[in-house]
Amino acid sequence: MDRHLDHCAITPYSRRAGSSRVRVFEWLDRVDMDFTVNSYASLADAAPTRLARHPVSVARAELRLQRLASARPRRLLLHREASPISRGWWERRLLTCAEFAVYDFDDALQWDLGAGGLARRLAPKADKARTAVRHADRVIAGNDVLADWAAQRHGDVVVIPSCVAPEDYIPKTSYALHDPPRLGWLGSPHNEAYLLLVAGALEEIHSRSGARLTLVGTTKRSLGRMEAFIDRVAWSPDSQGAALADIDIGLMPLPTTAYSLGKCGYKLLQYGAAGLPAVATPIGVNADILRQFQMPAARGDGEWTEVIQSLLDSSDAARERLGRTARAVVGRRYSFDAWRPRWMAALELVGGTP
Numbered sequence: 382m383d384r385h386l387d388h389c390a391i392t393p394y395s396r397r398a399g400s401s402r403v404r405v406f407e408w409l410d411r412v413d414m415d416f417t418v419n420s421y422a423s424l425a426d427a428a429p430t431r432l433a434r435h436p437v438s439v440a441r442a443e444l445r446l447q448r449l450a451s452a453r454p455r456r457l458l459l460h461r462e463a464s465p466i467s468r469g470w471w472e473r474r475l476l477t478c479a480e481f482a483v484y485d486f487d488d489a490l491q492w493d494l495g496a497g498g499l500a501r502r503l504a505p506k507a508d509k510a511r512t513a514v515r516h517a518d519r520v521i522a523g524n525d526v527l528a529d530w531a532a533q534r535h536g537d538v539v540v541i542p543s544c545v546a547p548e549d550y551i552p553k554t555s556y557a558l559h560d561p562p563r564l565g566w567l568g569s570p571h572n573e574a575y576l577l578l579v580a581g582a583l584e585e586i587h588s589r590s591g592a593r594l595t596l597v598g599t600t601k602r603s604l605g606r607m608e609a610f611i612d613r614v615a616w617s618p619d620s621q622g623a624a625l626a627d628i629d630i631g632l633m634p635l636p637t638t639a640y641s642l643g644k645c646g647y648k649l650l651q652y653g654a655a656g657l658p659a660v661a662t663p664i665g666v667n668a669d670i671l672r673q674f675q676m677p678a679a680r681g682d683g684e685w686t687e688v689i690q691s692l693l694d695s696s697d698a699a700r701e702r703l704g705r706t707a708r709a710v711v712g713r714r715y716s717f718d719a720w721r722p723r724w725m726a727a728l729e730l731v732g733g734t735p
Contacts, residue, residue: 388416389454391446391475393462395423399569403543403647404487404523405460408724411717417454419445426571427465439466446471450478457482458728459517461490462509469512476516483728484513487523487543489643491530521727523645524666530643539727542666543645544717545654549618551626552708553656556701558629561591562693565628565657567621567648570599579634580607582685590693594632597624625652629700630692631659633667634685646670650715653707658700660688673714674707 390409394401401420409416422438424431432439446463450471457479463471476482490510514520514531520538522528531538564583566576573596576583586592587610594607598616602608614624625631631652635641642665649670652659661667663678671678677692679685692700713719725731 386454390458392460397425472513484517485521492639543647547654550654551622556697565595567597579685581682625655631657633661635662653711656704656708658703
C-alpha cells in the first residue's frame with residue numbers, strides 16, 4: 382500500500398450490502414477519480430455470527446485499517462463504521478489522520494445501543510457514531526432527522542439522500558392486476574420481520590382476494606403461517622428489476638421506533654423507480670416521500686387492510702398515475718444524477734457545486 386494515499390473510502394460491508402452499495406460504491410462508479418476502497422472483510426453484513434465464521438478475514442481487515450491509518454490519506458470517506466468490533470478507536474484515528482475526512486451515515490446509528498445479544502453490546506454503534514461525527518471534518522447525513530442530530534455535535538453537516546438510478550429499474554408497463562394480485566416487498570433477511578407487523582392485514586387481503594406476497598432478496602422461510610402465500614426471489618440486480626415490474630403493490634411497513642425514524646426510505650424510492658404503487662408506514666422521511674409520490678400511508682392492521690384493498694379496487698389508470706408520478710419524482714429529486722454535484726462538493730472533488 383502506498384505510504385500516502387490521495388483518495389480512500391472505508392465501509393464495513395461489500396458491494397453486496399445495500400447500504401455500502403448505495404452510499405459508497407455506486408457513487409465511486411460515477412466519479413472519475415481513483416479511490417482506494419476498504420470494505421473491511423468484504424462480507425455482506427457484519428453480524429457477529431458471520432464475523433465469527435471468518436476469523437482470518439477479520440484479522441486481515443484489522444491489519445488493513447492499521448496500514449490505511451499509517452498511509453494518512455489526503456481525502457477520506459468513512460461510511461457508517463470502520464470496524465464492527467471497534468468501540469470508536471478506529472473511527473477516531475482514521476478520521477483524524479486524513480487531511481480531509483468525511484463521515485457518512487444513513488441509519489439512526491446514534492440510537493443503536495447494541496440490542497440483540499452480548500456481542501453487539503460490546504461494540505455499540507451509538508458510541509462510534511458520536512465519535513465519528515465529532516472527529517470528521519464534514520458529515521453527510523442521509524436525511525433531515527439524522528442531520529438534525531449531527532448538527533448538535535458538528536458545524537458542517539450536509540444532507541444527501543440514499544439515491545436511486547432509475548435507469549437500472551425496469552419501469553412497470555401494465556397496471557392491470559394479476560390474478561391473483563401480487564403484493565411485494567424488497568429487502569434483506571434482517572428486515573423481513575417487519576412484515577409480521579402487518580401480518581393480520583396481509584392475511585385478510587389474502588383471504589379476500591387470494592393475493593400472494595413476493596419477497597425479493599430473501600430465500601429462507603421465516604414468516605410462519607404467511608409462508609403459505611409467499612413466493613421468494615433471490616436478490617440480484619437483474620432479478621430485482623424484473624420482480625418489481627411484475628408486482629402490483631409494494632409494501633414498506635416499519636415499527637414506530639427511534640431507529641425507524643432515522644431510516645432513509647430507500648425501499649420506497651426503489652418502488653418509485655420501478656413505477657410501482659406502494660403503501661408505507663409514514664414515519665420519518667417515509668411520510669415526506671409518500672406525500673411527494675401522492676401514495677397512501679397506513680398505521681396498524683386496520684389501516685393497512687383498508688389502504689391495500691383500496692389500491693386493489695382502484696382502476697388501472699389510477700394505479701398507473703401513482704406509479705408514473707413516483708418514477709418522475711425519483712428521477713427529479715432522488716437520483717444520482719440529481720445529487721451528483723452536491724455529493725462531489727461534499728467530498729470537495731472537482732466538479733462539485735455547493
